[in-house]
Amino acid sequence: MGDMSHSRYDEILHYLPKLSKRMKEQGYVSDRNFEARKKRKMNEEEEEKKRKMVKNLLPNKQIVLNQSVSGYPKESDFGLRSSFINCRLSDDSSQAVLLKNLYLSCDPYMRHRMSDQVAHPGTIIQSFTPGSVLVGYGVSKVMESTHPRFKEGDFVWGMIGWEEYSLITSPDRLNKISFTDVPLSYYAGILGMPGIAAYVGFHKICYPKERDCVYVSSAAGGVGQLVGQFAKMIGCYVVGSASTKEKVDLLKQKMGFDEAFNYKEENSGSALRKYFPEGIDIYFDNVGGRMLDEVILQMKAHGRIALCGMISQYNIEEPEGVHNLFSLIMKRIEMKGFVETDFDHVYPEYVEFCIKYLQQGKLVYVEDVAQGIENAPAALVGIFYGRNVGKQVVCIANE
């Protein structure tokens, strides 16, 4: 994970005016003794150093968390800060990279980091500090590198700041992009975290086989659309749910789902009974809560439930209770939570598979691309209302 330490540049910036003032004052003092000369010389050298540094400073717009969020996030929970970043790595920055950020990924899990005092050890989830820059998955270009694995001009994806430029002092977990004959934004989606989540969640957690009946919730999202397509590839029957007619149509017409329904207009229980008259073998859960409770009742014996996310629960104070767990016994159901970062070793295999099918046109990926860092908060807030159609990303710069 990238370590976002911009604080020393901020410090310098704040310190500079004071320093200049002091030095100017000292310049008026007559050169009466060696100590004073020595002091002035030192100050001049220091000033020169600072001057160089200022020359190297680039304006850097950043999205910061204004305050911890409760309930649904709102745009006013975030602020746009005009900051500066040093565009030359200092000599002592061993193994760092300076990035120009191109795409930011809006992901539901980020909601947890907006809450106060949340920490899930061993995962990327711990609270953002109010006032600090948001951090999330994104795609960037390397401007400068003192890390042997990266060089200027490389494209990477991984954890970056929600800002125009990021200094990553521990870039070990950044992924170098070697295949660039796809939209680079794909590395915030199908070729990034959501893609690997869909792939391992479906193939490594659900043990799918031909003719399995698969249900995917939040099916038009960055993960769901892929799960459905992966399931079709191996001959499953696939049904998805989404929150608008537009998305339902997309699932059926573009992504090859056998059926899809609008869970806001159709009762989920009835819809599931209609589309799965013999029950569900695999449920890929992106929403949790009441939907999960209902699906458990519609599962077949020996069914598998992959818990990928629970977006229906993230903006409410008390999580909803799931009441039907006894059915897990009677139906011998396996329900398993997973975090895609446990499957980094699968990534190379996945990318190869994915690029092949993308090139053959057998896999499609729908993105919802917001433009400009100023619009990033609205895009992020939007995913919790289902406003995005496809994977939500924010384009903040071109290569």
Next chain:
Amino acid sequence: MGDMSHSRYDEILHYLPKLSKRMKEQGYVSDRNFEARKKRKMNEEEEEKKRKMVKNLLPNKQIVLNQSVSGYPKESDFGLRSSFINCRLSDDSSQAVLLKNLYLSCDPYMRHRMSDQVAHPGTIIQSFTPGSVLVGYGVSKVMESTHPRFKEGDFVWGMIGWEEYSLITSPDRLNKISFTDVPLSYYAGILGMPGIAAYVGFHKICYPKERDCVYVSSAAGGVGQLVGQFAKMIGCYVVGSASTKEKVDLLKQKMGFDEAFNYKEENSGSALRKYFPEGIDIYFDNVGGRMLDEVILQMKAHGRIALCGMISQYNIEEPEGVHNLFSLIMKRIEMKGFVETDFDHVYPEYVEFCIKYLQQGKLVYVEDVAQGIENAPAALVGIFYGRNVGKQVVCIANE
């Protein structure tokens, strides 16, 4: 599963008095014509047949469900019926066995069968009909058999009626007992369904390894006491919970649990944090509901939860909600329901393992044995109040 069809004997019994009366009446009629003689002769033959049948009838006390149960079962939900059973298999009973029942097993899952209109396809759970004899696991001696696999004098365990004698017309699923150098009641417990449930639930569902931290709820019950001992055998740290001081002492002193607590006197969350300062690797759940919800919070990353039973939920109208399922994602927890009948193939391996350790004194089994079929309802009701100390069985006859 045994098919309990006593209805034809009941019919005959009810028919007999009417028949005798009619024949006596016919005896007073003067022998005036052939038709009448012929009719009388036929009736005499029939009577002789009935007489023989009556001679073969054995009194058979049975426990019947008086009415569908809601809430906690009470003794008055059950009745003791004096019936009769034919103690000679008729010639057309192909492949049947007549059993003298010795032990009845009182198991929590039976609660579901007492409710109205419950059916879990593919499992043994479907509602008893009010007025019908209860059916459950038990241990019996074969009195007569027309099935090639069984002969008079054999001991068997499996699904039998809650009655003194049972006619099993499809005995294929009865298990022949070959090792009798243990209390025969063990085949209703450690060497029967609860034993195999504990064994497969722990070894095949929880993937245990040395030094895993294992928590067992309802730990002094027929299943829990074994899970704890199996876990100790492979070097786990084991903590159990139970409802009385007597049971807690038993767990620690007799069954080798590292720690145990009374969940009625100690807050479960505090107790779990105290006994598992670094969290729980394996939870063997016999109770469900609030305890399960609390345990999820105390699990370690990559923990496993085996759902064996949910006795805390069986007597309440609406199952409690489980709110902490999001933690299953963050902790990558696998929660799996299982039914021991899926693991019949493991039984031979299990029995061998179990008998070896019983003989070496490295495995103990505590039973709570009620005496007499009349006391079976009280024993059965008692398990839902935790009145049993150890596995609850009812002895209804000696060999």
